[in-house]
Amino acid sequence: MKWSWKLGRFAGIDVRVHATFLILLAWVAIASYQLRGTVRDAVDGVVFILAVFASVIFHEYGHALTARHFGIPTKEITLLPIGGVAQLERIPKEPQRELAIALAGPAVTVAIVVLLYLVLVATGLPTGPQVLLREGAPLLSRLMWVNVLLALFNAIPAFPMDGGRVLRAALATRMPHVRATRIAAEVGKGFALIFGIIGLFVTGDPWLVLIALFVWLGAAGEASMAQQNSAFEGIRVDHVMIRDMRTLAPDDPLSRAVDEVLAGFQQDFPVVQNGEVVGVLTRNDLMKALAAHGPASRVGDAMDRAFAVTSPDEELEDAFARLRSCRCRTLPVVRGRELVGVLTTENVGEFMMIQSAMRAGEV
Numbered sequence: 483m484k485w486s487w488k489l490g491r492f493a494g495i496d497v498r499v500h501a502t503f504l505i506l507l508a509w510v511a512i513a514s515y516q517l518r519g520t521v522r523d524a525v526d527g528v529v530f531i532l533a534v535f536a537s538v539i540f541h542e543y544g545h546a547l548t549a550r551h552f553g554i555p556t557k558e559i560t561l562l563p564i565g566g567v568a569q570l571e572r573i574p575k576e577p578q579r580e581l582a583i584a585l586a587g588p589a590v591t592v593a594i595v596v597l598l599y600l601v602l603v604a605t606g607l608p609t610g611p612q613v614l615l616r617e618g619a620p621l622l623s624r625l626m627w628v629n630v631l632l633a634l635f636n637a638i639p640a641f642p643m644d645g646g647r648v649l650r651a652a653l654a655t656r657m658p659h660v661r662a663t664r665i666a667a668e669v670g671k672g673f674a675l676i677f678g679i680i681g682l683f684v685t686g687d688p689w690l691v692l693i694a695l696f697v698w699l700g701a702a703g704e705a706s707m708a709q710q711n712s713a714f715e716g717i718r719v720d721h722v723m724i725r726d727m728r729t730l731a732p733d734d735p736l737s738r739a740v741d742e743v744l745a746g747f748q749q750d751f752p753v754v755q756n757g758e759v760v761g762v763l764t765r766n767d768l769m770k771a772l773a774a775h776g777p778a779s780r781v782g783d784a785m786d787r788a789f790a791v792t793s794p795d796e797e798l799e800d801a802f803a804r805l806r807s808c809r810c811r812t813l814p815v816v817r818g819r820e821l822v823g824v825l826t827t828e829n830v831g832e833f834m835m836i837q838s839a840m841r842a843g844e845v
């Protein structure tokens with residue numbers, strides 16, 4: 483996500499914090515300070531928010547680790563002012579799996595509530611909901627109630643809340659995935675409108691208006707992502723890949739790659755030895771190697787040997803997900819061991835453009 487910084491990496495997943503979250507911290511510190519004018523209040527306010535977001539991180543790991551259980555990696559977890567987002571590499575096509583992933587987050591939140599409740603009872607701290615409104619109530623009591631609200635908020639059956647995923651998974655057992663997504667997204671926009679109207683005209687609460695905005699954007703984002711994936715539905719790599727491409731051999735000098743780039747054929751090249759792909763030379767690698775070792779050095783020394791591949795029969799949606807997550811622009815397409823084509827972000831982009839142009843033509 484843009485405008486975000488890495489906090490750390492836990493269980494193999496980057497946790498990032500969005501710039502707007504820091505604005506929230508500053509706002510809470512100032513608001514708490516103004517309340518009674520002591521630095522202690524400001525610190526308390528910030529510690530409380532950090533504790534809330536630690537709960538959110540646990541919630542997101544609930545989603546991410548369940549997804550991993552189904553073989554779906556998570557790119558990163560980002561903290562936003564209204565909560566967290568675990569960016570899964572793809573959404574499982576099986577509705578039961580989507581359901582399990584969607585429920586795992588709230589399950590963690592409920593577990594946190596139960597745990598905090600037991601601690602509160604054991605230590606004799608207040609457990610009633612009035613702690614949310616009382617100044618100076620114990621941090622753990624407030625933390626428990628915020629987690630209760632978090633669980634309730636996520637139970638709303640609309641995108642981008644977890645309840646929306648549950649709704650989509652339920653709908654997807656009876657209708658195509660895209661239509662299920664569109665319905666869950668429309669419901670999300672409906673809730674956003676209601677939150678916005680209440681925030682603007684009834685309670686005058688800027689916080690609710692901000693939540694409405696995030697819910698609206700999240701719902702719209704889900705709908706457009708599903709639309710994009712539907713352009714891929716039923717289409718295999720074979721249909722889109724570039725068949726007419728240049729390849730290099732490991733023993734070729736880099737100057738040959740330079741000639742090919744200047745001739746305008748390609749930017750990235752599969753490197754083939756005895757009919758088998760052994761590496762990929764990207765334009766980036768080429769430039770680095772040229773600067774370090776000159777045009778006479780070998781392609782084999784500059785190429786990337788740890789590269790992802792796809793096959794002509796793979797579904798385009800899955801191949802494209804891999805293309806996006808490998809931070810590369812080219813996937814060699816292999817049948818058995820033989821190179822039959824390449825799939826690039828540019829040619830998938832062109833394919834999508836053509837698809838949408840043709841759809842616009844169907845009135």
Ligand SMILES: [Zn+2]
Nearest residue numbers: 587588636644
């Ligand atoms: Zn969640």
